[in-house]
Structures are given as C-alpha cells and as structure tokens.
Amino acid sequence: MNDFTDDVFDERKIKKAIKKGKRKTIFTIGIISVIVFVILNILNFAISAYYSQKTFKQWDAYIRLSTPNGYISETVDSRGFLGGISNYKVAKDMKIKSLVIEQKQYSFGLIPSVLISRGSGGIIGVTGEDWQVSYKENGWREMMFFHPNVTYKKYKQDEELIEKMQGDKIYEVALSFDKPYKPNELPFAVLPEMTWFWINTYTNREVKAFQKEAKENDWSSTFIREHDVLGFSTNSPFTSTADLVYDYDRFLKLLQTSVSSEHKKVYSTFKNIKIEDIEILGVVVYGTKDQILEMMKEPSIRAASLGGIVDNY
Template sequence: MSEHEDEHDKLSPEKAFDGDSVDRMFRKARWKSILRNTCISAVVCIVLFLGGFVLNQQIANKAGWNAYTPIELNKRITGPNLYIDGPQFRYGLLGGTIEFQKFKMIENRVIPWNDYFLKYNGFQGEATVLPGRTTGIVQVKENGKDRYYNDRSGEREMLFYHPAMKYDHYFNDLPLLNKMSDDQYIEMGLSFNKGYTLSQVEQMLPQGVHATWYWADSYNEEDLKHLKFKAEPERAEELHGFQSYLERLEDTRRTTEAQFMKMVQDVAECTNSYYAEQAAHVLAAVKSHQQSGMIIGVVVTGTRDQLKSLQKLPFIKAATLGATVDMY
C-alpha cells in the first residue's frame, strides 16, 4: 500500500465528506422522493379518474333507463298508431339527456311525428323536457271549429267524442273520402254512440277496414263533469287505449282487454309519479266499465274505398280524419 493511500484511509469522516458532497447527496435523494411520489400520485389520479368515469357512466346509464322506461310503458297505453324508436343517451355528470323520435304507422308506411329531447339526473329519477326543445300541435279554425295539426308532419290530429256527452257540433269527415285519391292510406278516428266490448267492435266493423287502435273509457264521474264543462272533443294523443297488436311488426298476437289492463297496471307501478298516478286513475275507471263495454271509439286505417263502407253505420257518432300517406 502506498503512502498516499494510507494517509487517505486515515482521514476523519469530517474531512472525507465536505459540505458540498452532503448537499448533493440530499438533493439527489429529495428529487428521487419527489419523482417517486409524483409517479405514485399520477397513477392514483389516473385510477381514480378511470374508476370515477366508469362509475359515473354506470350511474348515468342506469338513471337514464329508469327515466326512459316509464315513458316507453306509458306510450303503450296512449297515442293511436304512434310508436317511439330506441333512445339515444348522452351522459353527463350523474345524469344526461335522452333523445328519441315518435312516428306514426299507417298501414305499412311511416310518418315522422315528434322529436323529444329530455334531461335527467341520478337523483330526480324522472326526465324533463329540455328548454326550447318542445314539440306539439298547431291549432287552426276551419268553418269556425278548431282543428289540430302536428307541427312537424303537418298531418291532422284526430278528435274524439265521449258517448256520455252532448256536443254542439260533431265532425263527420267520412264524406271527404269522395275527394281523396285512391292511392293513399287513410287514418280515421271513430267515436261510438256507447261502450262496446272488444269482441263486439271486431264484429261491428266492415271487412277491409283495419282497426288499429281502441279508445278505452277511462273516465269517472268527475272526469265527465270536466268534459261537460270543456264542451270540446278530445285530442287523440290525450286519450288512453291500446294498439290492436302487441308488437308493431307482427299481426298474429292481438291485444286483449286483459292485456291492456295489465299494461296500465305496469304504468301504475312505474317510478314516474305523474304517469303512475294517471294510470292508477285510468285503471280504476276502465275496470268500472269493463262489463258494460270499455271500448268507446276506434282508429281505423285503409284505402278510400275500404273506409267508404263506414258511412251511415248507426254506432258511429263522429268520424274525424287523421293522417294520410301515399302508398308508393
């Protein structure tokens, strides 16, 4: 061992490590600690962000379907020949928006009817219409009487007259068939002179006339007092009833009165308080009229010549034209 190496080995710790060396050592350790903590924090933030994003999507998706399902259930018991397509959800923080379209089916032709834009959140549980995105009807005067048209398609909305009421004026649009083209499908709303059972209505209508929707008597005594005070016919989309077939794209499973009441019961048990309360009221009224006949009107479709067979039938109290569409 050389003389210089021996002297270096004998240096005291204070001389072996000067102040600059200690500072460099601590700075290096501190930066390593900061880098390690930063990496750990970044990983934790990413995990929390991804977890929060997934959780929010799940909450918003569940809340969206909870808000939409009552709308879909209620649609089954309202709106003649009207259907809604699948909803589109756009998620936000613990909520979002729902967009869907309503369309009318006349025979095998489609007529766009309304666009709906709703908002919802995970706490409220019910969807509300977005401001400025409403759709509705246009009211016009024809020969001094109110008529209603869909504000998107421009098609007429049918009107109905309750058999227990006396009105100053009844529309009878059946003579209009003589002025219409023979290459159109036509929708017509018929109001009856009293309540009938479903089987009776099916036997009463002429062959070639397609009954597509049945108006159910969902009115109790208080409702009739309101109708008497209003003294105006009912707009089609305000009524309760049921489509002829359980599924739009099939013509084999016809809807029965019992199935209709089960659909009303489903709405009465849904999470939307407005629809549920309304459906409970409807169910009680319909049950009270079931034995005497719950069907007080019907919507029919067909060609001009097919619907002409409805003229002068004694059970038809009023007939109003609805939507029309070209066959081709």
C-alpha cells in the same frame, strides 16, 4: 466516524433524496388520479346507461299509451355527469309502413340535465268559425275524440273530406261511439287487422268537467285531443274478447311503466278489472277510402276525425 457524519449530512444527497421523494409522490398521485378518473368515468357511464334505459322505457310506454299506434323509433343520448339528455323520434305504425311524426327530448339520470326549448306554433280555426285543429311536426292533423257521455254542440265529421281525396291511400281515422261498449258488445262483427281501442279511463269528475266545458265553450274547441286519450292496439282481426287479452295485459304493464303519474293512477284502478268489463269509447282504424267510408256508415259512429294519410305501397 467523521466520514459517516459527513455522508449523513451531505447536502447534495439530501436534495437528491428529496427530489426522488417528490417524483415518487407525484408519480403515485398521478397513478391514483388516473385510477380514480377511470373508475368515476365507468361509474358515470354505468349510472347514465342505467337511467337512460329506464327513462326510455318510461317515455316509450307513455308514447304507446297516448299516441295511437305510436312508439319511440330512435334515441340519441348526450351524456353529462350522472345523467344527460336524450333526443328521440316518435313514429307511428300506419299499417303498411311506419313514419316519424315528431322529434322531442327528455332528460334522465341522478342529476338530470335542464331542458330549455323554444319554438312557436299554433292551431287552425282560432276564430271559432272552424275546428281548432292541431298539427304534428310532419304536418299530420291530430285526431279529435268525443266522449259518448258528453253532449257536444257539434261533432267532427270528416266523411266528405275523405270522399274528395284522390289516389290509393291508407287513412287513419278516429271513430267515436255513441255510447261506451264492452268488448263483446262492439257494433262491428270484425274490425281491421290494425285497430286501436280508446279505453274509458276517465273518472266521473273528469266527465263532468268535459260536460261543463262542452256546455259553456264554443263548439270549435270542445273535444278531447289525441294526446289525452288512452288505449291499446291489436294487430289481428278482432272477432271476440279473447283476441284482446294479450294486448290488454300489455296495456296494463305500460300504464305501470309510464313516466306519467296520471297513467299510474289509471293502473291502480284497472289492475283488478278484467278485459270483459272495460268500456271502449271508440276506435282508431286504418284502411283504404272505401274501407273507411264503409265503417263510417255504422249508426253507432257519432264522430269521425281524420289523422294521418300515407300512400298505399
């Protein structure tokens, strides 16, 4: 009996049992911590990947709508907790080749990272003596657009500039029409294989604002900038409205997908409008000097604004 009692209250055995219990507890906590860590990382990765892809589609739609023949060509994600930052490149299809024109960032996730950017830049012609031209990061000029229902004091005409240029080049030129045209009324019987159509998505209120701006401000700044126009591209020669059905449907899907709330408002208006009833305010065309200058002779062209230029090879 005494032996049993001594064994039960043996201090060394009690300490050994306590140490063993501690080791077991620490080991259990460690295993649980590793499992929780792995699970949380998998969830974080899955959530970040989901929002990364979703946000990419939204921004790519935005770029494709507001940058003639533009798209996101590359993204590099930096992921944090339930989100991150994506560095992306905007490229433009110039008929025979694509070139990167800008590099930007967007945040994504349940807890999007805060973006802080610094930089400086400017425009040419700030004195009012010349057009207030903006430039992209790669040095290309941003195209100017002129709404046909607005009377401007002066219109951009880059015909002389193009005529002076030398070498075998492909030119990107925005042509603004003298009035809105339905697809079956366009003044061109055939358009180049790659043409971007500027669609009239403006409300009466927006047009009145343009009219007031053109009347009250200096001519050098009263035009619509490239990122404020919406449209879609076709990669086949335009000969009839039927050629645009697929591209117009894709245009509607991009409006619905875009990150911009303004684009979604446009979608709610256009979702019930058929391709035959849309109004085209102008086009962005790509071609050689002779091809572009020939198109500029069309009486319906009110303004012509040069954008990018690439070697024709």
